[in-house]
Amino acid sequence: xxxxxxxxxxxxxxxxxxxxxxxxxxxxxxxxxxxxxxxxxxxxxxxxxxxxxxxxxxxxxxxxxxxxxxxxxxxxxxxxxxxxxxxxxxxxxxxxxxxxxxxxxxxxxxxxxxxxxxxxxxxxxxxxxxxxxxxxxxxxxxxxxxxxxxxxxxxxxxxxxxxxxxxxxxxxxxxxxxxxxxxxxxxxxxxxxxxxxxxxxxxxxxxxxxxxxxxxxxxxxxxxxxxxxxxxxxxxxxxxxxxxxxxxxxxxxxxxxxxxxxxxxxxxxxxxxxxxxxxxxxxxxxxxxxxxxxxxxxxxxxxxxxxxxxxxxxxxxxxxxxxxxxxxxxxxxxxxxxxxxxxxxxxxxxxxxxxxxxxxxxxx
Amino acid sequence: xxxxxxxxxxxxxxxxxxxxxxxxxxxxxxxxxxxxxxxxxxxxxxxxxxxxxxxxxxxxxxxxxxxxxxxxxxxxxxxxxxxxxxxxxxxxxxxxxxxxxxxxxxxxxxxxxxxxxxxxxxxxxxxxxxxxxxxxxxxxxxxxxxxxxxxxxxxxxxxxxxxxxxxxxxxxxxxxxxxxxxxxxxxxxxxxxxxxxxxxxxxxxxxxxxxxxxxxxxxxxxxxxxxxxxxxxxxxxxxxxxxxxxxxxxxxxxxxxxxxxxxxxxxxxxxxxxxxxxxxxxxxxxxxxxxxxxxxxxxxxxxxxxxxxxxxxxxxxxxxxxxxxxxxxxxxxxxxxxxxxxxxxxxxxxxxxxxxxxxxxxxx
Numbered sequence: 001x002x003x004x005x006x007x008x009x010x011x012x013x014x015x016x017x018x019x020x021x022x023x024x025x026x027x028x029x030x031x032x033x034x035x036x037x038x039x040x041x042x043x044x045x046x047x048x049x050x051x052x053x054x055x056x057x058x059x060x061x062x063x064x065x066x067x068x069x070x071x072x073x074x075x076x077x078x079x080x081x082x083x084x085x086x087x088x089x090x091x092x093x094x095x096x097x098x099x100x101x102x103x104x105x106x107x108x109x110x111x112x113x114x115x116x117x118x119x120x121x122x123x124x125x126x127x128x129x130x131x132x133x134x135x136x137x138x139x140x141x142x143x144x145x146x147x148x149x150x151x152x153x154x155x156x157x158x159x160x161x162x163x164x165x166x167x168x169x170x171x172x173x174x175x176x177x178x179x180x181x182x183x184x185x186x187x188x189x190x191x192x193x194x195x196x197x198x199x200x201x202x203x204x205x206x207x208x209x210x211x212x213x214x215x216x217x218x219x220x221x222x223x224x225x226x227x228x229x230x231x232x233x234x235x236x237x238x239x240x241x242x243x244x245x246x247x248x249x250x251x252x253x254x255x256x257x258x259x260x261x262x263x264x265x266x267x268x269x270x271x272x273x274x275x276x277x278x279x280x281x282x283x284x285x286x287x288x289x290x291x292x293x294x295x296x297x298x299x300x301x302x303x304x305x306x307x308x309x310x311x312x313x314x315x316x317x318x319x320x321x322x323x324x325x326x327x328x329x330x331x332x333x334x335x336x337x338x339x340x341x342x343x344x345x346x347x348x349x350x351x352x353x354x355x356x357x358x359x360x361x362x363x364x
Numbered sequence: 365x366x367x368x369x370x371x372x373x374x375x376x377x378x379x380x381x382x383x384x385x386x387x388x389x390x391x392x393x394x395x396x397x398x399x400x401x402x403x404x405x406x407x408x409x410x411x412x413x414x415x416x417x418x419x420x421x422x423x424x425x426x427x428x429x430x431x432x433x434x435x436x437x438x439x440x441x442x443x444x445x446x447x448x449x450x451x452x453x454x455x456x457x458x459x460x461x462x463x464x465x466x467x468x469x470x471x472x473x474x475x476x477x478x479x480x481x482x483x484x485x486x487x488x489x490x491x492x493x494x495x496x497x498x499x500x501x502x503x504x505x506x507x508x509x510x511x512x513x514x515x516x517x518x519x520x521x522x523x524x525x526x527x528x529x530x531x532x533x534x535x536x537x538x539x540x541x542x543x544x545x546x547x548x549x550x551x552x553x554x555x556x557x558x559x560x561x562x563x564x565x566x567x568x569x570x571x572x573x574x575x576x577x578x579x580x581x582x583x584x585x586x587x588x589x590x591x592x593x594x595x596x597x598x599x600x601x602x603x604x605x606x607x608x609x610x611x612x613x614x615x616x617x618x619x620x621x622x623x624x625x626x627x628x629x630x631x632x633x634x635x636x637x638x639x640x641x642x643x644x645x646x647x648x649x650x651x652x653x654x655x656x657x658x659x660x661x662x663x664x665x666x667x668x669x670x671x672x673x674x675x676x677x678x679x680x681x682x683x684x685x686x687x688x689x690x691x692x693x694x695x696x697x698x699x700x701x702x703x704x705x706x707x708x709x710x711x712x713x714x715x716x717x718x719x720x721x722x723x724x725x726x727x728x
């Protein structure tokens with residue numbers, strides 16, 4: 001796994017968490033083109049508010065902290081955050097508008113800006129071509145690092161994508177306490193790039209759920225250093241495939257690391273009237289506590305599927321086809337053919353377990 | 365607790381369940397006026413479909429079975445159900461349109477109509493003024509019978525209300541696997557009566573949630589024998605108060621018996637812009653797995669409240685007021701003042717516990 005050309009990474013402990021890395025940095029040697037998809041939560045983190053504001057500018061660096069959501073903590077929260085990115089921008093001789101930030105952790109505690117600012121020089125000093133310290137710095141209750149690498153070669157051009165994600169709990173439709181960072185070296189016209197990113201995110205990060213809870217912090221960034229110009233349809237298509245692959249990889253890893261999960265569940269919907277109906281159906285099943293308990297118990301209670309579809313407003317006839325793979329296994333597929341149209345979709349979730357409750361009864 | 369004048373009740377085991385009562389009957393000596401509120405699940409039980417059709421007719425009897433949801437089981441499911449109520453109507457010399465039916469239990473198994481039909485004479489023979497056998501016959505995973513009695517006296521008139529409910533799991537906004545039956549002896553013009561019932565149900569059965577899962581079978585019936593004519597506003601108002609009281613009593617009992625629950629949680633929302641916003645806020649909190657886990661752990665994680673409100677689209681300022689009573693106790697109140705309007709609402713839920721998962725991992 002190599003870093004795409006034009007980027008450097010680092011990660012350190014700055015004291016937000018008692019131990020473990022809690023501050024990460026993505027640095028673009030030249031300015032990078034950035035795209036972002038953000039939580040639709042009406043009470044977003046200050047980091048999300050600022051990142052949304054800056055996302056359309058050329059980006060020099062992305063600062064990430066874990067251990068504190070930087071959300072709803074203090075009336076000066078937004079100002080604190082601006083101060084931090086202004087300092088970082090100063091270190092690189094750029095404007096604060098060229099910096100992105102994202103945060104994950106507990107809501108309601110003021111971000112310790114002095115600790116962060118004090119440690120910025122150290123964080124910058126450690127920038128290099130390795131990815132391990134960054135991938136660690138973005139985690140909270142995650143039990144493993146989530147990294148994926150893809151490579152494409154076409155017409156004597158070769159490009160790479162390297163991605164990171166962070167998940168574990170509070171993962172839901174329209175993003176999760178999910179952070180995703182994908183770095184690549186391609187150059188594609190921004191409007192086309194944006195369309196690709198939106199579709200890739202929709203089919204990956206927006207098609208997973210752990211517990212139906214949408215966080216205040218969900219963010220996915222795709223950054224490109226524009227080194228490898230892709231200028232014909234075949235080249236772009238190959239990149240798009242790789243972008244979808246890496247997004248799905250990263251999203252699936254989040255589900256596999258779902259809090260307390262003992263099973264990885266793929267829900268395949270087909271025969272829906274529209275793409276939207278397929279998603280409504282898939283997410284209704286993926287978010288049903290009753291279905292998720294049944295999966296934990298390896299219990300093919302398909303009545304709960306009928307009920308959950310009905311709750312989502314989807315009326316089904318007695319000819320609906322529901323197939324389960326062996327529910328005793330760790331990886332499960334549930335295939336539902338609604339038999340009323342041509343659209344389909346795949347969705348990913350976990351079982352609901354006593355362990356999930358124990359984790360979330362304690363976490364504070 | 366006395367039966368309101370004009371009604372008889374009974375309950376027996378007819379063999380749907382291996383043991384315990386599973387078939388109940390409400391009988392109106394004269395025809396009763398009936399009002400009903402039904403699940404909005406798009407895949408309703410056959411019993412719901414038939415009851416909806418008959419609800420506006422004069423009602424002679426209500427047949428209730430537990431142990432089988434009579435839903436989504438067989439292409440002849442609706443026909444079977446019609447056959448059962450036709451037989452019951454025959455026993456009373458009325459039409460099938462004068463019969464209501466409701467069911468609760470597992471989805472997808474054909475209702476054993478022969479067992480039910482064979483036992484109708486026995487069920488009718490046992491009709492009397494006692495309520496115990498009926499209150500038992502409607503239960504599934506419930507751990508106690510849910511019965512409430514209210515009495516009103518005004519202008520030398522006195523009226524009574526006797527109510528039953530059934531709940532336990534799959535309780536959610538817009539009704540639950542919740543059955544509710546309220547019998548009364550008042551006579552009130554039907555349009556006014558209907559308005560009262562809708563409001564009483566909205567503030568009780570539709571303001572509770574256990575797990576966010578809406579069943580295919582939810583039904584609340586209010587039946588009146590029309591013996592006590594209430595004809596002035598004060599009299600009607602007193603009845604309305606009692607109707608709201610009994611509905612809330614029955615709804616709260618359902619929450620108290622929530623599957624695996626260790627806590628009874630009242631969520632008080634005030635300062636909302638509209639009644640609807642108060643409900644959106646209250647139910648968003650009441651249905652959040654993360655909040656319910658925190659309550660189980662007696663953990664005042666108010667960040668999860670901010671996040672859940674935001675997920676529901678409610679943006680709050682840093683001046684929101686959140687108060688918890690002692691979370692270590694069995695009865696908890698969470699008061700949230702959104703501080704942006706004049707509307708309020710009370711909502712009821714439970715904590716989410718490992719026990720809930722164990723129950724629902726096994727149940728089939």
